[in-house]
Amino acid sequence: xxxITTLINGLSIGGIYAMxxxxxxxxxxxxxxxxxxxxxxxxxxxxxxxxxxxxTGHPAIAIITAIIFCLIxxxxxxxxxxxxxxxxxxxAVLITAIGVSYLLQSLAQIIFGxxxxxxxxxxxxxxxxxGLRIQISTIVTLIATIIVMIALSLFVKFTKMGRAxxxxxEDKDATQLMGINVNGVITVTFAIGxxxxxxxxxxxxxxxxSLTNTLGSMPGIKAFxxxxxxxxxxxxxxxxxxxxxxxxxxISYSIPxxxxxxxxxxxxxxxxxxxxxxxxILGKKRREKV
Amino acid sequence: xxLLEVKDxxxxxxxxxxxxxxxxxxxxxxxxxxxxxxxxxxxxxxxSVVGLIPARAGHIIYDGKDITKLPCHKIVHLGMTQxxxxxxxxxxxxxxxxxxxxxxxxxxxxIKKDIKGIYERFHRLEERKNQIAGTLSGGxxxxxxxxxxxxxxxxxxxxxxxxxxxxxxxxxxxxDIIKAFNKEGTTVLLVExxxxxxxxxxxxxxxxxxxxxxxSGTGEELMQSEEVKKAYLGG
Ligand SMILES: Nc1ncnc2c1ncn2[C@@H]1O[C@H](COP(=O)(O)OP(=O)(O)OP(=O)(O)O)[C@@H](O)[C@H]1O
Ligand SMILES: [Mg+2]
Numbered sequence: 001x002x003x004i005t006t007l008i009n010g011l012s013i014g015g016i017y018a019m020x021x022x023x024x025x026x027x028x029x030x031x032x033x034x035x036x037x038x039x040x041x042x043x044x045x046x047x048x049x050x051x052x053x054x055x056t057g058h059p060a061i062a063i064i065t066a067i068i069f070c071l072i073x074x075x076x077x078x079x080x081x082x083x084x085x086x087x088x089x090x091x092a093v094l095i096t097a098i099g100v101s102y103l104l105q106s107l108a109q110i111i112f113g114x115x116x117x118x119x120x121x122x123x124x125x126x127x128x129x130x131g132l133r134i135q136i137s138t139i140v141t142l143i144a145t146i147i148v149m150i151a152l153s154l155f156v157k158f159t160k161m162g163r164a165x166x167x168x169x170e171d172k173d174a175t176q177l178m179g180i181n182v183n184g185v186i187t188v189t190f191a192i193g194x195x196x197x198x199x200x201x202x203x204x205x206x207x208x209x210s211l212t213n214t215l216g217s218m219p220g221i222k223a224f225x226x227x228x229x230x231x232x233x234x235x236x237x238x239x240x241x242x243x244x245x246x247x248x249x250x251i252s253y254s255i256p257x258x259x260x261x262x263x264x265x266x267x268x269x270x271x272x273x274x275x276x277x278x279x280x281i282l283g284k285k286r287r288e289k290v
Numbered sequence: 291x292x293l294l295e296v297k298d299x300x301x302x303x304x305x306x307x308x309x310x311x312x313x314x315x316x317x318x319x320x321x322x323x324x325x326x327x328x329x330x331x332x333x334x335x336x337x338s339v340v341g342l343i344p345a346r347a348g349h350i351i352y353d354g355k356d357i358t359k360l361p362c363h364k365i366v367h368l369g370m371t372q373x374x375x376x377x378x379x380x381x382x383x384x385x386x387x388x389x390x391x392x393x394x395x396x397x398x399x400x401i402k403k404d405i406k407g408i409y410e411r412f413h414r415l416e417e418r419k420n421q422i423a424g425t426l427s428g429g430x431x432x433x434x435x436x437x438x439x440x441x442x443x444x445x446x447x448x449x450x451x452x453x454x455x456x457x458x459x460x461x462x463x464x465x466d467i468i469k470a471f472n473k474e475g476t477t478v479l480l481v482e483x484x485x486x487x488x489x490x491x492x493x494x495x496x497x498x499x500x501x502x503x504x505x506s507g508t509g510e511e512l513m514q515s516e517e518v519k520k521a522y523l524g525g
Pocket of ligand 2: 334375
């Protein structure tokens with residue numbers, strides 16, 4: 001019984017990781033860069049929710065504003081910071097992304113100070129389901145992440161833009177030969193990734209209501225780990241990696257002897273998987289073209 | 291007036307001057323071939339015309355418009371596309387999805403009908419329409435790449451070594467298809483190593499040597515030329 005609760009918690013936190021991991025993996029697949037500032041979008045989403053919740057008192061307004069704000073922020077960061085570096089060395093891009101990350105964190109600290117803010121968006125409480133005591137927010141998170149992921153998968157598979165995203169991630173030149181503006185596809189990718197990060201911020205605050213300017217750091221790193229475990233660049237891989245990492249995390253937390261080493265265990269799994277399968281679980285080795 | 295006019299085009303890779311000022315033209319309705327040895331600059335020319343590699347100097351005029359500085363996707367919107375060297379089908383998409391990608395910028399209602407037309411021409415593609423393109427054979431990928439390009443409904447179709455790596459039978463089929471496309475009104479700019487077959491279907495041709503145009507003439511003239519015979523026709 002306890003194990004089932006642990007599993008549900010794991011799936012729920014895993015869903016959040018998966019949602020963030022999708023942002024990393026899609027941007028990596030399509031723009032071929034590691035967007036290290038992605039985790040901080042979660043934090044920006046958190047503060048946006050905080051501000052608009054206090055201003056309006058309406059959770060829905062706060063959430064929608066946060067999603068839109070993060071979407072615009074993500075697209076702007078891409079245009080201002082990353083686009084001029086297209087074709088530059090990967091190291092230059094990576095350093096820029098780290099710079100953007102620090103910039104966002106510092107700005108948040110300047111604006112909101114360093115004391116944590118308490119944000120209670122919904123008060124769902126807990127419920128007994130079949131003898132299990134489960135937080136409703138956990139279930140809500142799990143269901144919502146699954147819906148988002150199904151929607152995203154359908155979008156990628158069945159829309160023109162989705163196909164253009166797959167094409168761009170595979171072969172930019174051939175995609176342009178179809179008359180497709182690759183920069184536009186990259187913009188859409190950042191928009192989607194950043195919106196997902198905002199939603200992840202919401203779920204994070206539902207789990208633990210304390211908001212600081214480094215809120216996004218740890219989940220960012222965990223989700224990045226999840227993306228790499230699943231196979232960076234692969235959308236199903238990010239989902240799988242996220243859930244896997246979440247479950248491992250919750251199981252590890254539930255065993256007192258190893259609980260303090262949970263983070264280490266997660267990163268150890270990353271190392272082991274990379275040793276066995278350098279491309280991650282669902283990552284493909286690009287077939288060399290003749 | 292020429293549909294495509296390339297004037298004194300120079301392209302560099304770093305300090306390497308790959309195209310040293312080449313000029314040629316393609317008139318509406320023609321099949322024009324560029325032949326040349328490995329490394330002569332054929333692919334560079336093709337990629338530069340379509341905007342994938344920037345020109346250092348010179349001009350590319352298409353349909354009366356200077357497209358030298360335009361990005362690739364905008365050039366494609368003007369009505370030209372290319373079957374690139376090595377086919378470059380989208381490996382993770384199915385055959386059908388690849389054809390849809392070809393029609394990405396079209397807004398007319400004939401897409402489904404045109405895909406049917408492609409299937410009629412390439413029966414193999416219809417049998418394999420739900421197969422992932424990465425698992426197609428080389429010949430099938432070439433058919434798909436050509437079908438995908440035709441789905442763009444280009445006025446000018448450029449093909450970079452479409453016969454590369456194909457069996458003799460399939461090579462003949464590819465040339466037949468190019469001829470058929472041309473009969474239906476598509477202007478063709480072809481790059482080939484198979485000089486004999488390509489000159490035979492060409493209205494005009496250019497010989498590219500070391501980033502320069504060394505010879506030009508009608509397909510027939512070049513086939514009779516001693517230089518071409520020696521260097522490209524094996525005797
Ligand atoms: N990306 C690149 N960087 C540096 N040099 C290049 C690059 N691409 C091509 N070149 C050089 O430019 C010259 C022309 O190459 P190009 O690919 O246009 O030849 P090609 O005529 O298409 O040859 P092939 O018949 O082998 O395809 C070659 O000397 C080649 O080495
Ligand atoms: Mg070539």
